[in-house]
Amino acid sequence: MSENQTFALEVRDIVKRFPGVLANDHVNFNLRKGEVHALLGENGAGKTTLMNIIYGLYHPDEGEIFVNGRKVTIDSPHDAIRLGIGMVHQHFMLVPVFTVAENLILGAEPTKGLSLDLKAARQAVVDLSQRYALEVEPDAIIEDLPVGVQQRVEILKALYREAKVLVLDEPTAVLTPQEVEELFVIMRQLTERGVSIIFITHKLKEVLTIADRITVMRRGRVVGTVRPQEVDEAKLAAMMVGREVVLQVEKSPAEPGEPVLQVRDLVVEDERHLIAVDHVNLEVRRGEVVGVAGVQGNGQTELAEALTGLRPIREGQMLLGGKAVPPRNPRYLIEHGMAHIPEDRQKHGLVLSYTIADNLVLCTYYKPPFARGLQRNQAAIVENAEKLVQQFDVRTPSIFTTAGSLSGGNQQKVIVAREFSRPVDLLIANQPTRGLDVGSIEYIHKRIVQMRDQGAGVLLISAELDEIMSLADRIAVMFRGKIVATVKAEEVNREQLGLLMAGSPASEVLGQPQPAA
Amino acid sequence: MAEKTTQNPQGWWPQMKRLLLSFSVPLGAVLLALIIGAIIIEVSGASAWKAYTALAKGAFGNAAGWQRTLEKSTPLIFSGLAVAFAFKAGLFNIGAQGQLLFGAITAAWVGFAVHGLPPGLHAAVALAAGAVAGGLYGAIPGALKTYTGAHEVITTIMLNYIAMGFTDYLANGPLKDTTPGNIVARTPAILDSAKLPTWGWLPFGFVLALIGAGFAWWLLQRTTLGFEIRTVGQNPHAARYAGMKVARTVILTMVISALFAGIGGAVETQGVVGRYEPGFNANLGFDGITVALLGKTNPFGVIPAAMLLGAMRAGSNVMQFKAHVAQEITDVVQALMLFFVAADMIVRWLLRIRAAEEGEKITLSTGWGSH
Numbered sequence: 001m002s003e004n005q006t007f008a009l010e011v012r013d014i015v016k017r018f019p020g021v022l023a024n025d026h027v028n029f030n031l032r033k034g035e036v037h038a039l040l041g042e043n044g045a046g047k048t049t050l051m052n053i054i055y056g057l058y059h060p061d062e063g064e065i066f067v068n069g070r071k072v073t074i075d076s077p078h079d080a081i082r083l084g085i086g087m088v089h090q091h092f093m094l095v096p097v098f099t100v101a102e103n104l105i106l107g108a109e110p111t112k113g114l115s116l117d118l119k120a121a122r123q124a125v126v127d128l129s130q131r132y133a134l135e136v137e138p139d140a141i142i143e144d145l146p147v148g149v150q151q152r153v154e155i156l157k158a159l160y161r162e163a164k165v166l167v168l169d170e171p172t173a174v175l176t177p178q179e180v181e182e183l184f185v186i187m188r189q190l191t192e193r194g195v196s197i198i199f200i201t202h203k204l205k206e207v208l209t210i211a212d213r214i215t216v217m218r219r220g221r222v223v224g225t226v227r228p229q230e231v232d233e234a235k236l237a238a239m240m241v242g243r244e245v246v247l248q249v250e251k252s253p254a255e256p257g258e259p260v261l262q263v264r265d266l267v268v269e270d271e272r273h274l275i276a277v278d279h280v281n282l283e284v285r286r287g288e289v290v291g292v293a294g295v296q297g298n299g300q301t302e303l304a305e306a307l308t309g310l311r312p313i314r315e316g317q318m319l320l321g322g323k324a325v326p327p328r329n330p331r332y333l334i335e336h337g338m339a340h341i342p343e344d345r346q347k348h349g350l351v352l353s354y355t356i357a358d359n360l361v362l363c364t365y366y367k368p369p370f371a372r373g374l375q376r377n378q379a380a381i382v383e384n385a386e387k388l389v390q391q392f393d394v395r396t397p398s399i400f401t402t403a404g405s406l407s408g409g410n411q412q413k414v415i416v417a418r419e420f421s422r423p424v425d426l427l428i429a430n431q432p433t434r435g436l437d438v439g440s441i442e443y444i445h446k447r448i449v450q451m452r453d454q455g456a457g458v459l460l461i462s463a464e465l466d467e468i469m470s471l472a473d474r475i476a477v478m479f480r481g482k483i484v485a486t487v488k489a490e491e492v493n494r495e496q497l498g499l500l501m502a503g504s505p506a507s508e509v510l511g512q513p514q515p516a517a
Numbered sequence: 518m519a520e521k522t523t524q525n526p527q528g529w530w531p532q533m534k535r536l537l538l539s540f541s542v543p544l545g546a547v548l549l550a551l552i553i554g555a556i557i558i559e560v561s562g563a564s565a566w567k568a569y570t571a572l573a574k575g576a577f578g579n580a581a582g583w584q585r586t587l588e589k590s591t592p593l594i595f596s597g598l599a600v601a602f603a604f605k606a607g608l609f610n611i612g613a614q615g616q617l618l619f620g621a622i623t624a625a626w627v628g629f630a631v632h633g634l635p636p637g638l639h640a641a642v643a644l645a646a647g648a649v650a651g652g653l654y655g656a657i658p659g660a661l662k663t664y665t666g667a668h669e670v671i672t673t674i675m676l677n678y679i680a681m682g683f684t685d686y687l688a689n690g691p692l693k694d695t696t697p698g699n700i701v702a703r704t705p706a707i708l709d710s711a712k713l714p715t716w717g718w719l720p721f722g723f724v725l726a727l728i729g730a731g732f733a734w735w736l737l738q739r740t741t742l743g744f745e746i747r748t749v750g751q752n753p754h755a756a757r758y759a760g761m762k763v764a765r766t767v768i769l770t771m772v773i774s775a776l777f778a779g780i781g782g783a784v785e786t787q788g789v790v791g792r793y794e795p796g797f798n799a800n801l802g803f804d805g806i807t808v809a810l811l812g813k814t815n816p817f818g819v820i821p822a823a824m825l826l827g828a829m830r831a832g833s834n835v836m837q838f839k840a841h842v843a844q845e846i847t848d849v850v851q852a853l854m855l856f857f858v859a860a861d862m863i864v865r866w867l868l869r870i871r872a873a874e875e876g877e878k879i880t881l882s883t884g885w886g887s888h
Contacts, residue, residue: 329760362755376744
């Protein structure tokens with residue numbers, strides 16, 4: 001590649017200010033034709049702001065944007081699409097009950113007279129699939145398709161609008177390891193056909209696998225642009241966070257004690273009264289971390305909600321410390337030694353409009369010393385907050401700051417502080433580090449291992465294979481509501497877990513018949 | 518305003534500023550409504566200045582004016598508290614009117630039918646009966662919401678009609694005043710022993726209303742029950758997660774909310790009307806919605822809001838007499854106030870107030886099945 005080539009996309013000295021925040025501070029970024037350029041950074045580093053500027057959702061305060069060497073202004077997504085910039089969002093923008101072809105043309109429908117030309121739409125799907133070697137069935141209904149294929153439809157949608165620059169926003173978050181590999185193949189095929197790709201992520205392994213160049217952002221600034229050959233995970237993590245990060249959790253071998261959670265033939269329904277958890281058996285003992293691995297949407301959410309009393313149990317039994325628990329009673333569980341880091345911290349874990357102090361007593365507000373008779377004891381609540389904020393390193397100007405104005409990592413620390421400040425026999429942690437930055441992940445992992453070492457049992461539910469692999473002592477793989485295998489962490493590798501998560505039979509993957517858990 | 522029970526000790530001025538800022542929309546709405554009201558008066562050929570000064574004189578010009586204003590404000594404070602209290606749990610109690618009617622007629626019944634009680638006690642018993650009647654009527658929509666998922670906005674509206682019809686029937690049938698010559702629907706006059714006193718120009722009911730506002734604030738901000746109510750209102754999912762009994766809290770909140778409305782009706786009966794007579798209670802409950810919104814659903818904000826509406830009612834007669842402006846103009850102004858508070862974007866745009874902060878917003882109604 002020559003030095004004076006024109007870039008498919010280039011931004012120069014982009015500045016974007018929000019009240020109190022410099023979201024983009026003189027950001028320079030360029031995208032060569034036909035490359036995969038990864039944009040790496042923690043939450044709040046300014047990646048999303050930059051992409052929203054490129055896609056016309058924000059207007060930069062300063063700076064210039066060039067497409068194919070020509071200076072442009074992008075005032076709306078409409079402008080962006082016209083300039084050949086396509087965006088694939090993390091959450092798909094598809095109509096679930098429409099076919100692939102119908103979704104593809106949505107917003108740019110070919111017409112014949114007054115009516116929709118569906119034949120032309122189908123043909124467009126076929127043509128595009130062929131041109132970019134992306135296999136999709138035009139008449140399939142979206143909701144019947146696996147997530148990986150839905151994502152392909154999103155990409156096709158952008159290509160149908162003649163995108164030459166594709167922005168993929170955290171595209172691997174919802175995929176199985178196998179689907180991730182397929183996505184990478186697709187990305188290669190696209191770049192060979194002249195499409196340039198901006199790949200936004202916070203996963204270091206993926207970046208090193210697929211990217212031609214990597215730009216790292218931190219606190220609104222570009223820290224540097226590197227080639228994957230020049231760096232490794234540790235270096236990238238250090239660039240992102242600004243200090244050395246321990247990526248591997250340090251933990252000693254587990255010393256399991258007596259069982260603290262026993263689950264027998266548990267059946268749980270989802271909102272539509274379909275069976276989401278299908279005769280699950282599980283046991284968690286003191287001093288061990290049991291990881292539940294699985295692609296999102298295979299019943300983990302319903303399992304966690306049932307175990308924490310938020311969702312009715314249809315059949316089966318749950319014993320906490322050897323005793324059967326009353327149905328749908330979170331307070332009983334809280335009072336009998338269960339701590340719960342919920343999957344959705346903003347929906348279940350916090351009251352965003354409350355102060356940190358109030359959030360820290362959300363589960364114990366009615367007990368002394370936080371209550372005296374009918375009244376709340378302000379002094380004790382304040383004292384508790386000051387102690388926990390310090391002990392759990394919550395970064396906040398004050399304990400009277402509302403939880404909603406904290407960063408994701410600090411919100412999670414508030415939850416961890418609250419849940420860990422009670423005597424805990426069993427911790428149920430559901431996606432405890434989702435969406436958090438590397439530094440916070442490191443911290444929360446350390447705390448979970450500490451909890452284990454103090455003799456609590458831990459049930460860790462996570463869609464992140466790395467998290468499961470590094471924290472769990474035993475791993476249960478969940479697929480379509482069933483636990484399809486339970487294995488010791490050291491006896492299984494990533495590929496095997498990936499296959500199990502995708503539904504391959506345990507006997508094939510592990511080479512031996514699996515005894516029931 | 519962010520929900521706060523643990524007060525921020527960072528000095529009074531920033532707090533005061535925030536408080537004033539949070540009331541800038543209601544104040545702007547009142548101002549805008551008065552301006553548009555003035556334009557209407559001018560267009561209709563009268564003097565807006567004369568009308569408004571006459572209104573103010575009628576409301577605050579002398580002791581009698583003050584007494585009228587306070588008497589008119591009293592039931593509005595109670596119904597405003599009822600609506601505001603339910604708001605804190607995320608419930609929109611449109612049924613204050615029905616609850617108030619039951620409170621009013623029950624107090625009247627205890628007031629005329631129970632004999633032989635000493636004065637203070639009789640009044641207290643009648644008040645309590647009114648409160649309980651209102652509260653029980655509020656338990657119905659609470660239970661319906663909890664056990665069947667029926668939205669409280671719909672059920673309270675329907676229950677208002679039932680309450681109006683039923684109290685009309687009682688006042689025209691079993692509880693009708695049978696004094697020879699009476700042809701209107703009303704109960705007999707309550708005994709003197711059940712009447713609430715007025716000290717000079719200060720009605721006892723108004724003092725009760727102030728105590729009620731303080732009680733509502735204390736309950737919400739200082740008690741564990743209040744913490745539960747506010748948590749259910751702010752985030753029912755988190756409330757359930759934390760082990761709170763959301764269903765119980767919803768019913769209890771509706772009952773307490775309706776207790777306020779019931780007392781409002783009882784105070785009107787025992788302090789002003791002296792019996793139950795349907796026309797006297799018209800709209801007192803509905804106006805509680807305006808009062809609660811103008812007061813930012815803050816128990817102490819309800820007091821000035823109710824007094825503003827009360828003053829407009831108390832002074833409208835004098836205005837009609839002196840400035841020859843129909844008293845109905847006060848209804849127009851009041852409706853405009855509600856309009857501008859509800860459509861707060863207009864006021865924010867005119868006064869250049871930044872958008873509502875998280876937690877500062879008042880959700881008028883949550884969607885179907887959102888709990």
